[in-house]
Amino acid sequence: xVQLVESGGGLVKPGGSxxxxxxxxxxxLSSHSMNWVRQAPGKGLEWVASISSSSGDAYxxxxxxxxxxxxxxxxxxxxxxxxxxxxxxxxxxxxxxxDAWVAAHFLDHWGQGxxxxxxx
Amino acid sequence: xxxxxxxxxxxxxxxGGRATLSCRASQSVGSNLAWYQQRPGxxxxxxxxxxxxxxxxxxxxxxxxxxxxxxxxxxxxxxPEDFAIYYCQVRSxxxxxxxxxxxxxLEI
Numbered sequence: 001x002v003q004l005v006e007s008g009g010g011l012v013k014p015g016g017s018x019x020x021x022x023x024x025x026x027x028x029l030s031s032h033s034m035n036w037v038r039q040a041p042g043k044g045l046e047w048v049a050s051i052s053s054s055s056g057d058a059y060x061x062x063x064x065x066x067x068x069x070x071x072x073x074x075x076x077x078x079x080x081x082x083x084x085x086x087x088x089x090x091x092x093x094x095x096x097x098x099d100a101w102v103a104a105h106f107l108d109h110w111g112q113g114x115x116x117x118x119x120x
Numbered sequence: 121x122x123x124x125x126x127x128x129x130x131x132x133x134x135x136g137g138r139a140t141l142s143c144r145a146s147q148s149v150g151s152n153l154a155w156y157q158q159r160p161g162x163x164x165x166x167x168x169x170x171x172x173x174x175x176x177x178x179x180x181x182x183x184x185x186x187x188x189x190x191x192x193x194x195x196x197x198x199x200p201e202d203f204a205i206y207y208c209q210v211r212s213x214x215x216x217x218x219x220x221x222x223x224x225x226l227e228i
Contacts (some may be wrong), residue, residue, distance in 0.1 A: 035218065037164075045156075045164065045207055047218035092212050095163055104152035104210040106169040107218070113163055 002026035002109045004096050009114030012086055020081040020114060022096030029053060029074045035107060036070065036081050037115075038092035046092075050099065051079065056107035064090075086118045122146055124208050131226050135141035139195040141224045143208035147223075148188045152210055155184055155193045158223075159204045168193065169207075172175050 005041060008020040022034065036048040049070040050056045058070040069082040093115050097107035123146040133139055143153065155168040166175040168184035171191060181196040195202055208221040 037218070037220075044223045045158075045209075045220040047220065050216055054215075061217070100169075100219075101171045102173065104150070104154075105150075105218075106154035106166060106209065107164075107217075108155075108166050108169070108175065110163040110165070 004098065004109055004111035006094065006096050006111045006114040009092060009094065009116045010120065012115045013120050014118055015089060016118070017082070017084045018086065018116060020083065020094055020096075020116070022079040022081075024077050024079070024096075026096070027098070029072055029079065032070065032107075034079045035097045035099055036079075037063050037095045037097055037107070038090075039095070039113075040089070040092045043092075045075060047105075048094070049081065053099075074092065083116070086116075088118050090116060091118045092116060122149060122212060122219050124210060126208060126221035129222070130225060131224060132228070133198055133226065134228065135198050135200055136199050139193075139198055139202070139226055141192040141193040141195075141206055141226070142173045143158075143186075143193070143221050144212060145189045145191075149210045151187050153184075153186070153191050153228055154209045156209060157202075157203070157204050157206045158207065164207065182196055198226075200228075204224065 003025045033053045035050040049060045067085045072079045091114045093113040095113045098109040100108040151171040156164040158164045172184045205223045
């Protein structure tokens with residue numbers, strides 16, 4: 001069974017840092033790219049970042065580029081989102097999601113999310 | 121950059137009714153479109169991928185259609201658990217980036 005479990009969320013002051021983790025089971029990170037998607041309170045879904053299964057290359061939304069860093073440890077079945085210089089507008093539930101594809105890419109499994117609150 | 125526009129923003133129907141949700145892309149995306157359902161307090165769930173393929177475990181009352189710029193999600197006979205928010209999503213080829221529509225809230 002595929003499972004994704006996020007952790008590491010919490011309350012942080014503006015300008016602070018936080019590291020989110022996504023622990024996966026039921027599949028290999030060397031076979032599936034991974035994504036982070038966030039949802040601000042009462043708002044829609046916003047893609048944040050993705051990391052390639054093969055190359056480990058990471059890609060970011062413009063809103064977080066230069067502040068967030070996505071990495072993974074295949075041996076630990078975990079993906080990490082390092083978030084620096086946090087702003088109030090980064091407040092959201094952060095979901096990790098597995099990338100899948102047939103003819104095109106989509107997100108076929110999601111974690112339950114972890115809440116990040118940025119406030120003084 | 122691809123923009124997805126979902127209509128209507130809110131759809132009010134009754135159980136047993138038929139729901140038609142639309143998603144329009146700002147440029148052609150072929151069949152590269154997925155639909156997700158999000159119930160209150162829950163993570164999103166994949167419903168449809170590649171515009172018309174139901175994901176594993178999704179009931180047959182959900183169907184997707186369309187290609188190019190215009191896509192439709194139909195729920196043929198609404199069950200109480202179907203009242204939720206629905207999002208469409210597209211993946212850009214390069215750089216790899218997902219774009220979501222703003223969502224359609226399906227309410228009783």
